[in-house]
Amino acid sequence: MKIKKLETFTKPFVSFVKVTLEDGSTGIGQMSTYHADITAQIFHKQVCPWILGKNYEDFEDIENLILEKEHKFPGSYLLRAIAGLDTALWDLKGKLKKLPVVSLIGGNPGFLKIYGSSMKRDIQPYDEAKRFKTLQDEKGVSAFKFRIGSECGRGKDEWEGRTEEIVRLINKELDISTAKLVDANSCYSSEQAIEIGKLLIDNNITHFEEPCPYWDPEETKKVTEALEIDVTGGEQDCDFRIWKDMIDRKIVNIFQPDVMYMGGLTRILKLANMINKSGFTCTPHAANLSLVTVCTMHFLKAIPNAGKYLEYSIEGEDYYPWQKNLFSKHPFNIIEGNVEISDDPGWGVEINKNWLETSDYKISE
Numbered sequence: 001m002k003i004k005k006l007e008t009f010t011k012p013f014v015s016f017v018k019v020t021l022e023d024g025s026t027g028i029g030q031m032s033t034y035h036a037d038i039t040a041q042i043f044h045k046q047v048c049p050w051i052l053g054k055n056y057e058d059f060e061d062i063e064n065l066i067l068e069k070e071h072k073f074p075g076s077y078l079l080r081a082i083a084g085l086d087t088a089l090w091d092l093k094g095k096l097k098k099l100p101v102v103s104l105i106g107g108n109p110g111f112l113k114i115y116g117s118s119m120k121r122d123i124q125p126y127d128e129a130k131r132f133k134t135l136q137d138e139k140g141v142s143a144f145k146f147r148i149g150s151e152c153g154r155g156k157d158e159w160e161g162r163t164e165e166i167v168r169l170i171n172k173e174l175d176i177s178t179a180k181l182v183d184a185n186s187c188y189s190s191e192q193a194i195e196i197g198k199l200l201i202d203n204n205i206t207h208f209e210e211p212c213p214y215w216d217p218e219e220t221k222k223v224t225e226a227l228e229i230d231v232t233g234g235e236q237d238c239d240f241r242i243w244k245d246m247i248d249r250k251i252v253n254i255f256q257p258d259v260m261y262m263g264g265l266t267r268i269l270k271l272a273n274m275i276n277k278s279g280f281t282c283t284p285h286a287a288n289l290s291l292v293t294v295c296t297m298h299f300l301k302a303i304p305n306a307g308k309y310l311e312y313s314i315e316g317e318d319y320y321p322w323q324k325n326l327f328s329k330h331p332f333n334i335i336e337g338n339v340e341i342s343d344d345p346g347w348g349v350e351i352n353k354n355w356l357e358t359s360d361y362k363i364s365e
């Protein structure tokens with residue numbers, strides 16, 4: 001069955017893709033968020049021309065064809081655009097087979113444990129602890145991640161003393177059975193990260209994400225080897241050569257690919273398999289409540305080396321105003337610290353009609 005047309009619905013932060021086959025069947029996917037207008041342009045210019053009229057069945061082959069034809073552009077933007085195609089094709093396949101995507105890839109719908117993921121660094125330690133406790137009481141969430149250092153901060157804290165204060169306070173305020181995770185977003189040198197790591201261990205933190213600049217794996221490796229804590233990373237990486245190096249040289253203990261940065265489900269499944277073969281765990285990155293978290297839910301519920309929980313952003317409208325009203329029905333219902341993957345076909349979501357109608361529309365056919 002051939003791909004007949006590809007449509008995009010774009011706002012500055014998000015772009016959805018609709019794929020239609022010659023028999024009229026359709027699927028909905030999404031490109032990676034942020035600068036979505038640029039990604040949509042790349043989609044129509046560098047993705048669509050190679051796949052219109054192609055048989056839709058072998059996703060990996062048609063996506064590899066795009067990468068071969070566009071081999072002078074081996075970067076993030078092309079993969080962000082391919083993610084839109086790939087996730088739309090998986091939705092379509094699920095709808096044709098009347099199965100949720102999770103069932104197409106060896107898993108089952110049902111519940112998946114989450115960790116509440118804070119994106120804020122400008123928040124006071126006391127306020128962070130307070131909102132974690134509220135989520136624990138109201139939604140039964142039993143794992144949380146908070147931010148330390150400053151983002152790509154060259155060793156500087158968001159403000160002086162914040163990291164020490166928040167690490168100690170979160171440990172004091174949340175009981176020992178609550179899993180505590182931190183993310184340094186490439187802040188520290190290895191020497192600094194090892195010192196901070198000791199503070200983390202003393203305060204029952206179990207996950208130390210991206211301690212050093214991610215583009216300098218030697219630095220991260222020193223931290224992984226020095227500390228008895230899970231050092232984690234990989235969210236920005238999308239090139240299999242980099243992943244192979246990270247796995248072979250054990251740069252981190254837990255690998256965190258992002259389904260959208262990777263170029264979609266097909267490529268992240270291939271990566272999860274590589275990680276699994278080397279005996280490592282995959283705890284993917286999913287930082288907002290667009291389709292990235294939906295796709296990550298299906299992915300995580302199906303792979304054999306899934307980490308303990310799904311990253312679930314706890315930020316609302318103040319931080320992510322653009323994620324409001326994307327779907328006609330909110331796909332994330334938290335019950336006792338779990339999200340539920342339904343048995344609706346494909347990704348099981350419907351994009352809000354009004355959102356689509358007010359977006360920038362483009363078609364390739």
Ligand SMILES: [Mg+2]
Nearest residue numbers: 183209210235
């Ligand atoms: Mg991170």
